[in-house]
């Protein structure tokens with residue numbers, strides 16, 4: 208009888224441990240891409256470990272883009288999108304210069320993830336980074352209502368693949384110009400030139416998952 212009680216207690220202990228591990232999903236970071244545009248988009252992913260992905264997302268659908276071992280410190284992971292139906296890693300790489308980016312450092316300093324939205328190269332879709340954390344974390348967002356209307360000189364429309372607006376000065380300057388300031392006004396939460404990081408990099412504890420929401424207008 209005593210043995211049976213001991214075995215039952217041990218079994219309970221083990222199952223509690225297994226449930227705790229599943230609930231905390233320890234050591235994993237999941238990235239999803241949600242498509243709020245009225246047409247199909249391709250969600251693209253690369254990271255500094257050399258992993259890449261190209262995933263199709265129908266209107267209104269949230270797709271799983273990548274799952275990482277967050278026990279490993281990752282220098283950077285980047286997610287962006289372009290309008291299209293065919294998944295293609297080479298098209299993803301071409302579209303990257305014509306898109307705004309959701310940028311992540313996973314398990315950085317002090318077991319913290321850092322993330323931002325970058326318009327340094329260009330803007331094509333509205334992006335909101337929605338952390339699915341243990342504690343509430345900041346949800347930066349950038350949305351430009353009418354790209355054609357917004358995109359004035361020196362900035363220029365990209366055309367396909369991205370169908371966005373180039374931030375002409377963004378990659379080349381370390382202080383604001385009229386061109387980068389147009390992006391900064393439209394999207395105060397987003398990085399508008401290479402060193403424009405103050406107040407635009409957000410933090411959440413490592414172990415959180417992230418949904419990048421794409422929108423069109």
Ligand SMILES: *[C@@H]1O[C@H](CO)[C@@H](O)[C@H](O)[C@H]1NC(C)=O
Pocket residue numbers: 292293
């Ligand atoms: C998408 O793939 C289909 C089938 O392979 C092809 O016919 C079509 O041209 C592709 N579209 C684009 C935009 O690449």
Ligand SMILES: *[C@@H]1O[C@H](CO)[C@@H](O)[C@H](O)[C@H]1NC(C)=O
Pocket residue numbers: 317412
């Ligand atoms: C490290 O993270 C913890 C919890 O997120 C926070 O309370 C603490 O202030 C951070 N320490 C430093 C040095 O940033």
Ligand SMILES: *[C@@H]1O[C@H](CO)[C@@H](O)[C@H](O)[C@H]1NC(C)=O
Pocket residue numbers: 353354355356424
């Ligand atoms: C966007 O702006 C352009 C140029 O001003 C205008 O022609 C177009 O109708 C606008 N589109 C929408 C959807 O408002």
Ligand SMILES: *[C@@H]1O[C@H](CO)[C@@H](O)[C@H](O)[C@H]1NC(C)=O
Pocket residue numbers: 375378379
């Ligand atoms: C600005 O940066 C882009 C992208 O990095 C590059 O292609 C372009 O040549 C640069 N322009 C100038 C004037 O430096």
